[in-house]
Amino acid sequence: MKNIVILISGNGSNMAAIVQAAQAEQWAQRLDARISAVISNRPGAQGLAWAQAHGVATQVVDHTDFAAEPQPREAFDLALMAAIDTHQPHLVVLAGFMRILTPGFVAHYAGRLVNIHPSLLPAFTGLRTHERALQAGCQFAGATVHRVTNELDHGEILAQAVVPVLDDDTADTLAERVLAQEHVMYPRVVAQLLK
Numbered sequence: 001m002k003n004i005v006i007l008i009s010g011n012g013s014n015m016a017a018i019v020q021a022a023q024a025e026q027w028a029q030r031l032d033a034r035i036s037a038v039i040s041n042r043p044g045a046q047g048l049a050w051a052q053a054h055g056v057a058t059q060v061v062d063h064t065d066f067a068a069e070p071q072p073r074e075a076f077d078l079a080l081m082a083a084i085d086t087h088q089p090h091l092v093v094l095a096g097f098m099r100i101l102t103p104g105f106v107a108h109y110a111g112r113l114v115n116i117h118p119s120l121l122p123a124f125t126g127l128r129t130h131e132r133a134l135q136a137g138c139q140f141a142g143a144t145v146h147r148v149t150n151e152l153d154h155g156e157i158l159a160q161a162v163v164p165v166l167d168d169d170t171a172d173t174l175a176e177r178v179l180a181q182e183h184v185m186y187p188r189v190v191a192q193l194l195k
């Protein structure tokens, strides 16, 4: 059985979709993997309680604990790597993990680090993607699963989910429809990567 570590910062609904796939009763729908741990950089991340309630080990590596270090970003990433590496994961899955990672971290997990981003990359890297897609008059929006490189929201595109933009969409309604597709796409991509 292959191990996965999932990194979150907030709600963790994509993490929950992956955990549910790994715990699915029906073999045909099951993601054949062990979710070794869910790790958050924020102690208050809602997804932590959900993971615990579903029998998944959780850990917090709080980035604010490293603020006084001479190189806080590097120090945090080293602590995060140490936490992740105790699980010897085949794949490290970023699921709403709101930290920019150092080149050392990215290199350490080369080939086994993936992210999900709520836009049809390469359009709309960064934040407020749905708001910007609406402002630009896009007729389609979506989400992308991609490998992680040193450039934010770049890296090989592994899968995309597309939804139409509706006339009365707000950033919130669009985000909700895209997120529902993320929950279908991300467990599937993880399963493929582990094959």
Ligand code: GRF
Pocket: 008, 010, 011, 012, 013, 014, 015, 095, 096, 097, 116, 117, 118, 143, 179, 182
């Ligand atoms: C998702 O929209 C994902 O694409 C982005 O952050 C959001 C995380 O949502 N990277 P959740 O924490 O998985 O609910």
